[in-house]
Amino acid sequence: MKFDEFPYKRLNINELKSKVDEIIGVFNSNSSFESQDQSLNQMNDLLAEYESYESIAGLNFNRDTTSEKYKAEKDYYDNLSPEFKDLKNQFNRAIMSSKCLPELKSKYGKHYFNIKATEQKTFDSKIINLLKKETELENEYTSIIAGAEIDFKGKTYNLSGLGPFHKSQDRAIRKESFKARYSFFDKNAEQLDDLYDRMVKLRHKIANQLGFENFIELGYYRLGRTDYGPEGVANFRKQIVEYIVPLVQKLNKQKQEILELDHLYYYDGIQYKEGDPKPKENPDKMVDAAKKMYNDLSKETGEFFEMMVDENLLDLVNRDGKMGGGFCTAFPKYERPYIFSNFNGTAHDVTVLTHEAGHAFQCYSSRKQPLVEYLWPTLEACEIHSMSMEFFTWPWMDLFFKEEVERFKYMHIVDSLSFLPYGACVDHFQHWVYENPEATPKKRKNKWLKLEKIYLPDRDYDDLDFPKSGGFWQGQLHIYQMPFYYIDYTLAQTCAFQFWIKSQNNMKTAWEDYYRLCKVGGSMPFTGLIDIAKLKSPFKDGTLKTVSEYVFNWLDSINPKEL
Ligand SMILES: [Zn+2]
The missing domain is CATH 1.20.140 (Butyryl-CoA Dehydrogenase, subunit A; domain 3)
Structure with missing residues (x-):
């Protein structure tokens, strides 16, 4: 079917x-x-x-x-x-x-x-009734963002469509495209502030009615977190500040040298002067390449991906009227997952495909679990499947990037490591927001700026006024629609790096550990799944330090200018 x-x-x-x-x-x-x-x-x-x-x-x-x-x-x-x-x-x-x-x-x-x-x-x-109201507000965010019609260089784009210009090798185009992006946010600033304000107050009210002091505890329970709480997460964020922020500062310095710039601004989000590696094939050819890749990787992934293609379970390319972003969803009655993404010609097309295929592969591998509740685990565990799949597919990345494959790999690791402080910043911000539900929109923006100084100390927006005055987070869908779902990516990245390390040392046992993890689905909480996969818990002091040192040493052994 x-x-x-x-x-x-x-x-x-x-x-x-x-x-x-x-x-x-x-x-x-x-x-x-x-x-x-x-x-x-x-x-x-x-x-x-x-x-x-x-x-x-x-x-x-x-x-x-x-x-x-x-x-x-x-x-x-x-x-x-x-x-x-x-x-x-x-x-x-x-x-x-x-x-x-x-x-x-x-x-x-x-x-x-x-x-x-x-x-x-x-x-x-x-x-x-409060829950219905909450969904209405979440949908309001979708309609503001999906309705974006941004004029840029004589054409109209949605926010995803503008993405490739943010990665242009021409600095002026990059800057102009961000100006265009933020003129859209600026136009909707009041609406976005007001919407978030109503959401926070509504969620606080729901929490109170259920007997919670504020939304934080409820937010954790909604995400099904049964084995850790805000203290464990705060301790993990602290380790990101201690170990990762300085490493990212070093990487930023290195990037500035590669790009030969005297100062790095926010809009200099590329890794190479000639522009970042791009996939060399059109989307149809990329699907063919993915078929070959998954057939080579394992029998299970081969069968899985052939099925995804044969049964039209992929919608990959950006088009007008399509919602932005990428995700994987599933139809438990039919035992099938579905992959949704917005290819726009950047390297992200490949990572989004492997990422969402990781989610879909896990879901498909768990289809015989006896309970719908066991089809997916909690989200931080789900992101291990997806982020690790990005790494397990490395040996086939030449099919997509050809001569730029080594550059892609370097960029992939730099981006993955550099993401951690941003992820923690978003999480820290949300804890503050729900601890202070009466804060004004202005205060929220000021708090964001303060947190950026801690987690992203190098970030300089130049004269992009909207993010400069603390509005950057308003483009982050999770903050509006999925409160407290963001630290999950950083917890999972810490695990995915471990799979990357394992796969470099022994691909066979690494894959066995991964497939075992996929098959047990959501039948255990996060920390139980980590044990099943033979991974070290990100909550354990020292895990992040050891993992990030290995990752950084790998980066340090490479001269990115020679790639
Ligand atoms: Zn994901």
């Missing part, structure tokens, strides 16, 4: 209610393990169906944000989501008070029940 043939329909809330009522009724009235296990499976099938339709509705809209029909379907599921959460919550309550809990735990592992307990903390039927 191809993607367009996947059955889709609107599930009706009354029908869902009577189905769930019936499942709960049977669950409570028959307390034998076999019967309760059967009810659990019926609920699981319903969940798989619901999530598949919801995911199709969201994806279709992202593929064409101008379609009224797709918008209506997405709105339908957005509106249904809190009501369905209510039903799930009722089932969760039944499960958690079951007499068969020990038998159920021995069949499915205790993690499922930790997930259920966490879900219960994040929901109450009294917040349904």
